[in-house]
Amino acid sequence: MLMGLAFSGGCFVSALFFAPFRGRRLFLAAAISFGVFAAAFKFLICSWIYLETAEAAVWLEGGFFATIGAGILALAVINMLHQKSADALLLLLWIVGTFCFATFFNWSITARTFLPMAPAVTILAIQHFERLKKRSRLEYLPLLGAAGLSILIAxxxxxxxxxxxxxxxxxxxxxxxxxxxxxxxxxxxxxxxxxxxxxxxxxxxxxxxxxxxxxxxxxxxxxxxxxxxxxxxxxxxxxxxxxxxxxxxxxxxxxxxxxxxxxxxxxxxxxxxxxxxxxxxxx
Structure with a gap:
């Protein structure tokens, strides 16, 4: 479950560029989630895997990615509760179904098995972004940031x-x-x-x-x-x-x-x- 969240968050980290950085509750929830997931990675994952490089970077990034992954699942649920529509239900089932298969039913967790989530996560992120953002000349900055990070990883x-x-x-x-x-x-x-x-x-x-x-x-x-x-x-x-x-x-x-x-x-x-x-x- 923990690695599944980390893989989903790491694969769709670009969604972070479209997240609304507003509200104390959001920051508090993200901070608590990061602390819990980072600690879980340190003691449950990093304690038994072989590492040649700095361990702190792995469990810190693991906590960060898992927080994003949990946020994607939470956003799908919140969108369904607010919209109460067939489209929202489709996005929820699309994201949760792919996550469950990639995490629990595949022989190993791989980024490729999370690929079917990409269209649904993109639709959900853009919908949320457009509802909360006002039109401006800076509206393409998140897209540039996401593209730059994706190219670096490639x-x-x-x-x-x-x-x-x-x-x-x-x-x-x-x-x-x-x-x-x-x-x-x-x-x-x-x-x-x-x-x-x-x-x-x-x-x-x-x-x-x-x-x-x-x-x-x-x-x-x-x-x-x-x-x-x-x-x-x-x-x-x-x-x-x-x-x-x-x-x-x-x-x-x-x-x-x-x-x-x-x-x-x-x-x-x-x-x-x-x-x-x-x-x-x-x-």
Whole structure:
């Protein structure tokens, strides 16, 4: 439930730019919610996940995102109570139904399963914004702010995806002539690019490494395979730079846009270390 709220708030954080910053009750409710959710993230989530970066950034952003997620659900309920119309009911069921499926019924929480909520959240946010705002030259500022943040997150995701492609190209240059001996760990884009030049996925169910085989993969892979030191002939490490302050999917940062198994948040602002890849040749 907590991660579901954080994912919904993080995915639709742009809705915050259209929120009315008025009223003491609203600020008080938001402050209390943030405190409760941040504390819950610190003691219930951050206490058991693996983190390489600052823990405080994860639970603070977790509390912030969860507050936005709870606000979206609350706004859908309030809109229904005020409007009492078929359209309001549709928006409520649309948002709550998608949230429940993405949080409770999917095999993992991912940003992609929250995507069907986007039209309903947008309609709800714009309706609320237009009712409370007066026409002015500044009415497009929220849209610019939301677009700027969205582009920043997209750039971070693009830079991170490029690391997997660059690593695969590097290993192709080094070991392309002996592709039949190359075994790789890791999935997503790295798997796609490695398989393009003939490298084979490492069999975790039969983790035996034959003489002369080369094993490559990212250090951020959560499923580590132990190779005996006596079998290692050469070892090599390569690093690839990402966006240093934003991440969408990297083990150890708290970001798990594509699966909550990677982290409890869809994206994070934190000190992001470069991507590290290894290559070992066995005797």
């Amino acid at each position: 750039v971070a995701d693009y830079r991170q995806a490029n690391c997997a492609r660059d690593a695969a190209w590097l290993y192709q240059k080094r070991y392309g002539a002996e592709a039949s001996k190359v075994r790789f760990l890791g999935h997503w884009g790295f798997q796609y690019y490695m398989e393009q030049w003939g490298a084979k996925a490492f069999d975790r169910n039969n983790p035996k490494v034959a003489h002369g085989e080369i094993v490559v993969g990212p250090f951020s892979d959560p499923n580590v395979v132990h190779v005996s030191v006596e079998k290692v002939f050469t070892r090599d490490e390569s690093t690839f730079s990402t966006l240093p302050f934003v991440s969408t999917f990297r083990v150890g940062t708290g970001a798990g846009f594509y699966s909550s198994f990677g982290g409890p948040l869809p994206w994070v602002i934190n000190k992001i270390p470069p991507e590290r890849y290894y290559a070992v040749e066995t005797r």
